[in-house]
Amino acid sequence: QLSGKWFLVSMASRCSYLAEHSHQLEPTTMTVTVLDGQSLAISTFKKLDRMCWEIRQHYLPAQAPGRFLLKGEGDCSKVDVVVGEADASSFVILYYQKGCSISVKLYGRSSLVSDAVMDKFEQRARAVGLSEDVTYRFPTYGGCHRVLRDTRL
Numbered sequence: 010q011l012s013g014k015w016f017l018v019s020m021a022s023r024c025s026y027l028a029e030h031s032h033q034l035e036p037t038t039m040t041v042t043v044l045d046g047q048s049l050a051i052s053t054f055k056k057l058d059r060m061c062w063e064i065r066q067h068y069l070p071a072q073a074p075g076r077f078l079l080k081g082e083g084d085c086s087k088v089d090v091v092v093g094e095a096d097a098s099s100f101v102i103l104y105y106q107k108g109c110s111i112s113v114k115l116y117g118r119s120s121l122v123s124d125a126v127m128d129k130f131e132q133r134a135r136a137v138g139l140s141e142d143v144t145y146r147f148p149t150y151g152g153c154h155r156v157l158r159d160t161r162l
Contacts, residue, residue, distance in 0.1 A: 010097035011049065015039045015116035018100075019127070021134035021144040022112035031145050039116060049077060079105075093133055100126045102133055111137050120149035 017037040020027070035056040042050040047070040054063055068077035068090055075092035088107045095101040100122050105112045115122065115130040134144055 010095065011041045011092070011101060012043050013041060013118075015041065015101065015118065016120040016149075017114060017147050018117045018120065018122050019115045019130060019144060019146050020112060021114075021130075021139035023110065023139070023143050024112065027145060028143070034145060034147050036120065036148050036150065094129060099123075100130075102130055104133075104137070111139070113137065113139060120147075 015038065017039065037053060037055040039054075040052045042052075044050050044067075049068040051066040051068060052063055053066070054061060056062070066079055068079055070076075071078050071089065077090040079088040079090055081087065086107075088105055091104040091106070093102040093104050093113070098118065100115065100117045103114045103116065105114065113130070113134045115126070117126070131141070131144065134140075
């Protein structure tokens with residue numbers, strides 16, 4: 010159900026980098042491919058320093074449906090990813106937790122979602138202690154049409 014292209018619409022996070030650079034947010038897209046019926050191959054396309062980057066990640070299945078593990082280098086860099094709510098035709102709300110830090114992301118099949126979906130996202134962000142002042146909307150214009158650099162995480 011999650012396969013295909015998604016647009017990052019909004020993100021709630023206490024990340025200091027995001028707060029300091031929120032005025033420089035760029036459109037971000039994610040392509041999801043389901044591997045072996047369980048794990049996910051994620052390709053995220055975003056612009057950084059006027060260059061387009063592809064970030065490739067592999068979400069491994071966790072102990073329950075809708076739960077994944079994103080492993081980085083070292084034991085301290087694992088991220089738990091949980092599908093909070095999804096309508097495969099229009100939106101998905103994902104939680105990312107690393108240690109005590111949590112972020113919530115809203116992806117849409119298009120860069121615009123309905124007010125009802127936006128309300129659901131904001132309610133879910135508030136439920137984990139992320140208020141409006143740490144919620145960021147991503148622009149709908151511009152973006153990456155071709156990748157200039159390729160990096161793997």
